[in-house]
Amino acid sequence: GGGGGIGMSIVWRREEIKSAVERAASVAASAFGDEEVYVEKYFPKARHIEVQIFGDSHGNVIHIFERECSVQRRFQKVIEEAPSPALNEELREQITSYAVKAAKVVGYVNAGTVEFLFDPDTAKFYLLEVNSRVQVEHPITEMITGVDIVKTQFIVAAGEALPFSQNELEIRGHAFEARIYAEDPLHGFVPSPGKITRLLMPAGPGVRVDSGVYEGFEVGPYYDPMLMKIITWGRNREEARKRMIRSLHETIVEGVTTNLDLHSFVFTYPRFVKGDLYTRFIEDERIIEKMKNYKRQVMRAPPVAAGEESKERKEEERSRPVDAWSVASRLSW
Structure with a gap:
C-alpha cells in the first residue's frame, strides 16, 4: 500500500x-x-498506535511518547490523539522501547514515526511501518511535551546533538487533532473541489490551527483535499475533547463541502467519549448512516414559532451563569 x-x-x-x-x-x-x-494478518478490532522517535548523529535515540490514530476512513487517519487512552504505563514502556530499539539498530537520524497495530485482546503490538519524516499528526506530540519537532530537525540536521534527553521529557495533559478535509462524508467521502468563499478558523486557549488555505483559495481535484488541522490541548482528555467540540462549532468553511459535521458527530459519540476505538470504528459503528438519520430527523422537526423561540432564548439567558467575559463583551469600550 x-x-x-x-x-x-x-x-x-x-x-x-x-x-x-x-x-x-x-x-x-x-x-x-x-x-x-x-x-499480513488482519485484526478487525486493532488500534493504530505510533511512537514518535528522534535520533541524532551522536548516537542518541529517544522517543517522544505515543499517538493513537485509530479513527480512520479508507485506511487513512482522520482523528489523532496523544497519549493513547488504551495504554497503561507498562504497555507504554513496552511500545516505546520497541520503537527506540528499532531506531538504534539501523542508526536512525532524524524525526521519525514507528507505527504499530495493537491487539487489545492479546495486548500485543505488531509493527506496521517506519515513516522517516515528520508526520501530519506531529502537533499533538508537541502539545503534550512542549518539544518543537521541526526546530529539532534543523538542529539535528546541522550535526548537533539532541537538545534534550529522555529523562527530561514527560507527558503533560492530552491533545487531539482533527483533519479537516474538503470532502463529503455522506456521499462516500468524495472530494469537494471549489473556491473557499468564506473562512473562519477557531481560536482560544489550548487551540492551534495548522492551515495553508484562505478565503478565495481554490481547492483543486488533483491532490489531497486537506484544508487544515485543528489541534486542541487540555489538562486531561475530557477537557481537550470539549475544546475540540467548541473549536469545530466555531469553524466556518463555505464554498466547499467539508467533514466538519463528521468530526462534531464523532467527538460526541459515546464510544469515542469512552476512548473505546479501533481502526474500523467509523464503518462498524455505522457513523455515516447515523449521521444521515440524525440530519433527516432535524429536517423533519417542526419549526419553532418566533414568539416561542424568543421566550426560550430569554429563559436560557436567565439560567446561564454570568461571567466576566460575557459582561465585558457588552461594554462599548
Whole structure:
C-alpha cells in the first residue's frame, strides 16, 4: 500500500485472495512502478498506535511518547490523539522501547514515526511501518511535551546533538487533532473541489490551527483535499475533547463541502467519549448512516414559532451563569 492506504484491501474468504493480489499489484505497478505486494494478518478490532522517535548523529535515540490514530476512513487517519487512552504505563514502556530499539539498530537520524497495530485482546503490538519524516499528526506530540519537532530537525540536521534527553521529557495533559478535509462524508467521502468563499478558523486557549488555505483559495481535484488541522490541548482528555467540540462549532468553511459535521458527530459519540476505538470504528459503528438519520430527523422537526423561540432564548439567558467575559463583551469600550 501507498500513503493513506492506497492499494490496501481486506480478504475475508480464500476465494478472494487471487483477485485481491492482482488488484493490489496493478495499483502498485501504476503508482510506484513495482508490482510486488505483501500479505499480513488482519485484526478487525486493532488500534493504530505510533511512537514518535528522534535520533541524532551522536548516537542518541529517544522517543517522544505515543499517538493513537485509530479513527480512520479508507485506511487513512482522520482523528489523532496523544497519549493513547488504551495504554497503561507498562504497555507504554513496552511500545516505546520497541520503537527506540528499532531506531538504534539501523542508526536512525532524524524525526521519525514507528507505527504499530495493537491487539487489545492479546495486548500485543505488531509493527506496521517506519515513516522517516515528520508526520501530519506531529502537533499533538508537541502539545503534550512542549518539544518543537521541526526546530529539532534543523538542529539535528546541522550535526548537533539532541537538545534534550529522555529523562527530561514527560507527558503533560492530552491533545487531539482533527483533519479537516474538503470532502463529503455522506456521499462516500468524495472530494469537494471549489473556491473557499468564506473562512473562519477557531481560536482560544489550548487551540492551534495548522492551515495553508484562505478565503478565495481554490481547492483543486488533483491532490489531497486537506484544508487544515485543528489541534486542541487540555489538562486531561475530557477537557481537550470539549475544546475540540467548541473549536469545530466555531469553524466556518463555505464554498466547499467539508467533514466538519463528521468530526462534531464523532467527538460526541459515546464510544469515542469512552476512548473505546479501533481502526474500523467509523464503518462498524455505522457513523455515516447515523449521521444521515440524525440530519433527516432535524429536517423533519417542526419549526419553532418566533414568539416561542424568543421566550426560550430569554429563559436560557436567565439560567446561564454570568461571567466576566460575557459582561465585558457588552461594554462599548
